[in-house]
Amino acid sequence: MWHKPRVMTAVSDLLFLAGAAALLVAAVVWGTPRLRLFPLHEIQVTHALQEVRQSDVEQSLSDVLRGNFFTVDIEALRRAVEQLPWVRRAEVWRKWPSRIEVRIEEHRAAAHWGDGPEQLVNTYGELFSAALSQDQQLPRLSGPVGSSSEVLRRYEEFAQILKPTGRLPAQMALSPRLAWLLKLEDGMLVELGREQAKAPIRMRLQRFVDYYPTLSNTRQGRPMAVDMRYPNGFALRFPASAAQEVKGKK
Known part of the structure; x- marks a missing residue:
């Protein structure tokens, strides 16, 4: 075969076409979320919460939950969750094949701060603003x-x-x-x-x-x-x- 230039040329052309096809498929999968490949179906909070509600988490993510499993901006999701009043820290990651999982560390109120009704101090001595859900x-x-x-x-x-x-x-x-x-x-x-x-x-x-x-x-x-x-x-x-x-x- 090595002494047959026509065969070598044909094989080379086939390999080139295969490579081009693979690149095209990869580009479609990774760069075209509008085709709805690998869609996200679920947001799951990994543990029970005291103050933060699941519905609040889902609502906070609704404006930034764009793309598919591979292209969704995980860092943007984390920042959105951390904007909720009782969230001290959040971790967000992908869970194959179609789920986003969220771990939340809630503030634990230790005291009121100042004269305002919603300014609180957590157990780390950090200030945050939130309304107490119970007396x-x-x-x-x-x-x-x-x-x-x-x-x-x-x-x-x-x-x-x-x-x-x-x-x-x-x-x-x-x-x-x-x-x-x-x-x-x-x-x-x-x-x-x-x-x-x-x-x-x-x-x-x-x-x-x-x-x-x-x-x-x-x-x-x-x-x-x-x-x-x-x-x-x-x-x-x-x-x-x-x-x-x-x-x-x-």
Whole structure:
């Protein structure tokens, strides 16, 4: 055969035509979704969700779900899902032969933030905007821009110290001057002030816990506010003079 040029030419032509046909098929499969090859039939969330609904996921994807199994823009789908209020992070991938699977990490609300009804802090200390689907007794935290993670961390620390009192902070604020102010579940204000080298906030809050059982036995009755900013003591304020609100300002 190697000595027959006509046969070699015919074989070469056949191989060329076969290659061209293969390239044409590939171009049709990969570049022409309008032919509806390998269509997508299903969007599946891989696990149960608490706040995000399946219908919300499908609706968020409707505007970007274009193309077929091979050509759909997975990154665009992921960004669309992450725009939903309760979605912290999303992963999206193809599942042969016709399914898109979505894995969602939801925000877990740890506290309200600021004065707005829908500004929340998640368990990582990150801010997000969403409406609670059910009534939850969450504390209300506030502080300067960028302080949500630190304020949440301190809330958890202070709540642990306060356990012996049977009271948790219902509100907690960090002022622009970095002074801390608590409002307990029973309405009592606790002014902790700023961090001090000689009298750390933890030490001053522990002093409050130690004296808390005696605070209701004063001559004037139960105090409305306790000022713990002193290195070695504290001051009590009673209803007539305890008008300060938890606003994070000094």
